[in-house]
Amino acid sequence: MTIDESVRAHVERTLTEYLSAKQSTMASLTQELADALDALVEFILRGGKRIRPTFAWWGWRGAGGEPDAPAVLRAISGLELIQACALVHDDLMDASAVRRGSPTVHVTFERLHRERGWLGTSERFGMAAAILLGDIALAWADDMFYGSGVSANRLAAASEPWQAMRSEMLAGQYLDILTQVEGDESPEAALRVARMKTAAYTVERPLQMGAALAGADPEVVERLRAFGADIGVAFQLRDDLLGVFGDTDVTGKPAGDDLREGKRTLLVALGLQKATQAGADVLRHCLGNQDLTGDDVERARAVLLESGAVDAVEAEIEALTSTAMHALQAADLAEPAGDRLAELAVAATRRNH
Template identity: 55%
Template sequence: MNALVPDADLPAHVERALAGFLGRAGEEIVRTEPSVRAGIEALSGFVLGGGKRLRPTFAWWAWRGAGGDPAGPDAEGVLQAVSSLELIQACALIHDDLIDSSDSRRGSPTVHIASAKLHADRGWLGSPATFGLATAVLVGDLALAWADDMFADAPLPAATMAAARPAWRAMRTEVLAGQYLDVRTQATGDASPEAALKIDKLKTAAYTVQRPLHLGAALGGAGEQLIATLLEFGGDLGVAFQLRDDLLGVFGDPSVTGKPAGDDLREGKRTLLVALGQRLAAERGDTAAARVVADAIGNAGLRDAEVDTVREVLTEVGAVAAVERRIDELTATAMAALDRAHLAEPAPAALTGLVVKATQRTY
């Protein structure tokens, strides 16, 4: 096995690939214009400051399952290609924090908040908040541009890159479409479970699981049937993963999630959990419970005690149990698809472990 890219230490090697690329990518522009160093350091600090590295991990194991050899000549190139997914993720999160007016991410100030503080501390002209907003937009844009560079520059055969490019293109479009759908749903106030599931499928399932699997399998030379089966696996698992994240957004421990409890409610997230809470309360004729949930969505000043009340209501009307059942059902169908894929070992065991990690209860 290639000592550079062992399966067992993949996150560390993703980190190595990202650190190496980020160190190289900014060198020329910093020499030309040193003042942009702060923005580049903000991006590097964000990318290298934490994260589960789920997307590169799904892509890597799809490549391995399609016959990729970690001791072969393409391993380093595949590592670079799948690691570039983390820059797409950085773009999405930096912009998402801005859209949602989030103050913290992974226990640290978000990029727009940290940049606004820099402006205020230096006594610069204009509004600190406006500077922070503009900086976050630009840093996120830089992450997206550099993701393309990192992917395109992967040292792999032209035919291999051509096979993977459709997955890359689809993933970029789908994550932005999903983000727009999320924003639009919040604006229109569509509180239906159907709308919530549409967002889950496009914004999370496609971007977090399906397309990384598609990308990795394509890099490994997989045929259409295997890719289709992996997309089925990834679609169900991706929605289950988002539903678990929705539960954590209301019930999770901030020391684990890195965000204040109830932030999804404050940000106005129209999740399946809250949609079912409202629908089930209405079906029971419990207008008071339905009003508690409705009033919490988008209430930026929601207090911890009020979050506790929402938790009680969501549990009492059966919304929590319903989401848990949906997670269990989706996990089962995902595992059935994984079994049908007949991936090369040890990919099945590794992907099974990812299923458990993505859907397990941690609250």
């Protein structure tokens, strides 16, 4: 099997090998780390679409990179460890109990604390463990990237998007929680969070990173970034729809979780803007309501549908995808990268999980 045939399979194998070595090295320091490292590694390897390294790979190939490049594969697989950090911390901040159909990291360690009868509160231990394990994942991401074996000059070129991506992701997470506590209901705020928190580190920066590793011309990088920025936002808008309307058995998260967490997404912002006063009251009752019932979720769904908010978000996804495709066509990439990126764009914006 070549990397072209299955990027995801190669990323999975590369991550498994790398994490096994890291786990073994750290666990040898003290046995007490074993439970924590086992949980982190299991979380990282449990499912996931590996979309970030896949975009990075096709950025590499589109800029003329060779199809068999294990060092590049190691470098871009580190993106999954940044993603793991984001998910572990995000679940904690959102008080989410389930991720990919299994307990979230902080919940896992709350249970461990209770089962073993340790001192203090289970909740504080679970919170502390999740913060530290997310930080370990971020540290491992840097180790994997800088120790990938890519040549020094190409690694230096890719360091710019790599470093920018980490800062943007964390800043975007802060903007997300700030928007929630401020109660900012504007569509502009929702799109700002989507661009910084998701678009940059999901599509735009991975594409730039892959292209930089291949020594791409600035014009190619600029067009890839334009493609990635719009597809990244469209990806987040689809995620917002799934957060309210998705099937729990498919998404792996409870229905209405975004409402329960009080997320001011574009979907919610447009719903509040377009709904009747009664409809807006329904949405505000649901936002941040930890006691949200199934009936509450159904009422919110009805408001979002009847107000035209869902149709408006779908139209925005289509518009972003269209402008992204124009940028992709103008990039003049080495094939089959252009076709693969077009396929990825469709998969990212029309998915059901």
